[in-house]
Amino acid sequence: MAIDLDAVMAEVRERVQAKRASGAYGPDVDAALRAPLPGGPAALIDDLHDPLGSLAGLLAQPVEYDLRSRKRYVGRAITAARRVVIGLVRWWINAISERQERVNRLVAAALQEQSARPAPQFDARLARLEREFQERKGAEVAANLHSVYFAARFSGDEPVIRAQSERFLELFQGRRRVLDLGSGRGTFLELARDHGIGAYGVDLDHRMVEEARSRGFECVESDALAHLRSLEQGSVDGLYARHIAEHVLPGELVDLLRECRRVLAAGAPVVMLTPNVATLTVGAHTFWLDPSHRRPIPPELFRFYLEVEGFREVDVRSFEPSELRLSEDVPEGAQLDNVRLLNETLFGMRDYAVIGRQP
């Protein structure tokens, strides 16, 4: 039988705790376990565990030296000789030891000062910096905003979301385990189910997860990156992420793509939707309607991210035309060309998807 040392030690710790709780292992036993070795100074090895504390005690101690020799026959003579020698060099030794004592005390005081001084300020400053960092992180995405009111005013219509997701369903046809990152209420999951695609979702928002679950969908409450990291290599055969990329920082997006590539099975597709900031009314205006959007991602850059992370057959598809457009009812020629150019630049497609495949 092999010995499971971890299990044995876990039981040992449990027993110690139980005895603490029951009072059997009280302060008296504690004191005994730390009892100093009587009859002289502590061993240096023990002093080294608390050098500063030991130093303070040591400086206060007198130096003891027993000049008596216990040797048989010659002991008395040795003792007498030692006494004479010590008497002769006493003032010289005193001078040396006085100087050394002064050095010791100064060094000890300097060390004490160094170790005591920065600590309180350091802790307070560190605490302030941590607080400010958290506040800043929150402020960057307006974490203090009442999200319910925000969602009521700005969040997309279910039918619109459904129609958007429908465009990409054919890519997942026949797949058995597709992961929807940021699955929300489960719109994509519902579509997948209707089309016989096996899918489950991940969302950070507890209420969204509850809602998706109440509709009978498998949904994990987790951060997307953390969830991806928990998955085995090649364990999902499709990834869908609608409006996730613009909520993370560029480095996080790269991490996310790297993890996606790892968890996707060979040949499996990844589809990521994000606002098309190449359209200026999006890039300059509607993108910023959501304060939790971190960075606009131009389509060329997103394509590059996928290519450089090793995805194959990378493609960008834009969709969702702007409602407002300049009339193209103008004479052909330069005027029409100009209007078309303006329409494309100002009122082009509002979203795009970047698509890739695990090689």
Add this chain to the structure above:
Amino acid sequence: MSNHVFALERQLRAWGHEPFSYAIEAKPGVTGVQPYRRLFRTAAAGDLLVLHFSMGHEVFDQLVKLPGRKVLVYHNVTPPEFFAGINPHAAAFAQLGRSQLRSLAGTVDLAVGVSEYNRRELEEAGFERTATVPILIDWDAYDVPADEGVLAAWSAATTKLLFVGRISPNKRHDDLIRMLTYYRACIDPEAQLLLVGSYRDQPQYHARVASLARELGLAAAVTFTGSVPLPHLVAYYATASAFVSLSEHEGFGVPLLEAMRFRLPVVAYDAAAVGETVGGAGILLARKDLAEAAEACALTIERPPLRRALIEAGERRIAELATDLVAARTREVFAL
């Protein structure tokens, strides 16, 4: 260490060599050892000189100048910080031993650590050719009947925690005594601590440890046997409930293996070479927590399956370090 030297001597004789043991100062009662001075008259170019190093001594500087092939066997030198504050004399010798080890690098043909821990120290000290060979133990020598007197004296005691080793600050007998307070308060109020080992070299530490036991009200619960003859040692192993080591410095730790030989479960603080000597055949404590050490001992006594597993693992460990296996390794490394 001396048992190891005699076991090696027997092996060398069996292989057809003509071995002699020398000592600077032999323990009283030890026979078959010659004074080291004789070496300076008799050593010849074809000889192999095996130097066992465990403390500093000026004579080593002279010994390495002798003719013949020289192998240093490093049993480790206890670091001086264990002695400073308790035994200044021992601290000074430990310091000397450590610095002398460095000065011996380059003067011997091969340096052998009795553990990998020791071999690494040899490497750090500057030795170029190093190897690890465990201590050669003549297991047959332990096949002696246990002393009846010792067995009878301890037959009635309930829990008997045993540690074997010279009384020395690095072996932390003081921690064993502190641990006993917990054991008696929380596990078995009748528990006894048996400390087998000579206190000849460390009278100051022995006196201070004994007064710690008195201060903690454990004078009747702690027994210092001093140096004992083999049948007594065998009896202590036979009567004990568990072997516990809280030593903070061991170059090898023969008693850990002796305990396994006598089918005792081993609980040991993992310091220096202790972990590799135990070799997975005991409960190794990663941190020095005396309450945990006590509970670990208690588990080996209260849990028959765990006790059996530890004893079986101990027997496997002894088989790994069987006399002929280690002898063969010694022969190979020493190129005999």
